[in-house]
Amino acid sequence: MKHIKKSLCLILTFVMLLSSVCVAVGAINIDGEEIDHLPQVYVSGFESLSIHFKDDPSKTSVFPVNFDILLNNAKKFNEYTSESLKNLEPDIIYNYLYSAFYDTLGMYALKGDGITNADDRIMCEERVFRHEGNGLYYFEYDSRLSPIDLAEELHEFIKKVQQHSGSERFELVGASYGGTIVMTYLNEHPEMYPYIDSLLLSVPSYGGFSVLGEIYSGDFYVDHDTLTQYAYVGIDNEDLGLLLSVLNKSGFLEKFLELLVLPGVKAIALRAARDLIHDTIGTIPSFWTFVQEEYFYDAMENIYGENYADPDHEYAGLIYKATYYQEQIMQRLDEIYLNVANSGIKMNLICKYGRPPMPISEKGSFMSDGSVDVTDVTLGATASKYGETLPADYEQALYPEYDFISPDRCIDASTGIAPLYTWYVKGLEHTQKNAGFNELINYIVYEDPDVFSSSEFPQFTQAAYDGSLVPVVPVETTETTLMNDFIRLIMRLCKMLLEAITKLFNR
Secondary structure, eight states, X not given: OHHHHHHHHHHHHHHHHHHTSOOXXXXXXXXXXXXXXXXXXXXXXXXXXXXXXXXXXEEEXXXXXXXXXXXXXXXXXXXXXXXXHHTTOSOHHHHHHHHHHHHHHGGGOBOTTSSSBSSTTEEEOOOOOEEOSTTEEEEOOOTTSOHHHHHHHHHHHHHHHHHHHSOSOEEEEEETHHHHHHHHHHHHOXXXXXXXXXXXXXXXXXXXXXXXXXXXTTOOOOOHHXXXXXXXXXXXXXXXHHHHHHHHHTTHHHHHIIIIIIIIIHHHHHHHHHXXXXXXXXXXXXXXXXXXXXXXXXHHHHHHOTTTTOTTSTTHHHHHHHHHHHHHTGGGHHHHHHHHXXXXXXXXXXXXXXXXXXXXXXXXXXXXBSSSBHHXXXXXXXXXXXXXXXXXXXXXXXXXXXXXXOTTSOEEGGGSSOGGGXXXXXXOOTTOOOHHHHHHHHHHXXXXXOTTSOSSSOSEEEEOTTSXXXXXXXXXXXXXXXXXXXXXXXXXXXXXXXXXXXXXXXX
8 A cells, every 4th residue: 555655646746746836928918907926816724705684684693603602501500401301301401502503503404405494594695706817716605515516607607717717717716615626626627727837735525524524423532632732722822721631640630531421421421512514614515525434324323314315315315416526526635636647737635733623532642733634634644642742763654755754754745645735833723824824825826836936935935923934943851750740730720810819909
């Protein structure tokens, strides 16, 4: 398998080197504005149009939901508990979990075709044709829909871009779920390859992520080490991270999760999750694109029953779209990528890393951008676990003539599908951008580089405080002891107590 992977990488690298010769682009006039590059079609991630209520168009809600709204509903524990006690219902936790999330997500559910709104009050605004100037075109879409349907909408949008810009050729960028749509579009419309000058996939989610797959298939696992790291970095709460660190290093956190949380809460939480998924996000095709192959068929059976493949199933339309993406796109990503590259299109990737994933997964310690794993984004790059580095005796796996090891020794890019055209950005979470990141996108799209073309944008960069990207540097990590963390926690608690007393006497 290693030899096959190396052969594929060599073929792809050779093809890309041949196709990386810059094509001179004459000045293009768009709406009276002259630009010296080809138009760019940008397909963003989960950034849907406003969804509004038919009876009150002024009342809008954007999908995916605002996290603050979700938290506010989750805070209604007393309300849900009182209702359960009043009706003598023993499933208090189940009712709480189901109701808190359904209050937020229920309105977005779709019918069995995976297209039509289940809630007749909800409708989407009509799509608009967005030209941002300087030859930049944004493809807007309803992010609940399947990439199968959205690939056809993108096809029609690109035809409009060609007509509006007067240029048959264009640059194509897909970010996050936009990368999923773009890969589906490339698979469905190979006749468009001659018109695509280059393609950039920025942190594409086309490979899914394990957390959703595990929950969909009826399981989850809480990693005590990653839970501590996630508190520090994922939700940026130093106080909670410090508390969990003390509990973790003392061994209490692992035992607490193992003996109390997982046996009791897990069964209830998974039942609530199964019912909630069936009634809300399970009806939304885009969410099924995040369920990886190892979980997909178990997830289908868990959510829709053993007869999920029945053509007369209530959700047959949705199930068909989800299965088509799984089998024709996700399981063939390497093949599609190589087919496109072999056609002469310059294929580029941006991967983020240096953030812990959500800790409710057996893969919870993998290196990620907080959502998707490095290996899934890059179709094969080797990464250390979060908070660790590659082993001291680790040697680069492929292409010894190049240096593809990150300076912090967290990444071996040589095993990815396109190491010469894959850039890594450390420290930014999945949806986060800064000025430097936007500059990197434009540099890759318009300058036709490889990762060694510029010292300003090397293969491995990290986010700086001023909003720029700077080269990654080696970092020495020091593990604190239980006693050190305990002393820091006591000092922090004393400081908080002092602040509370001061506020009380200053009233």
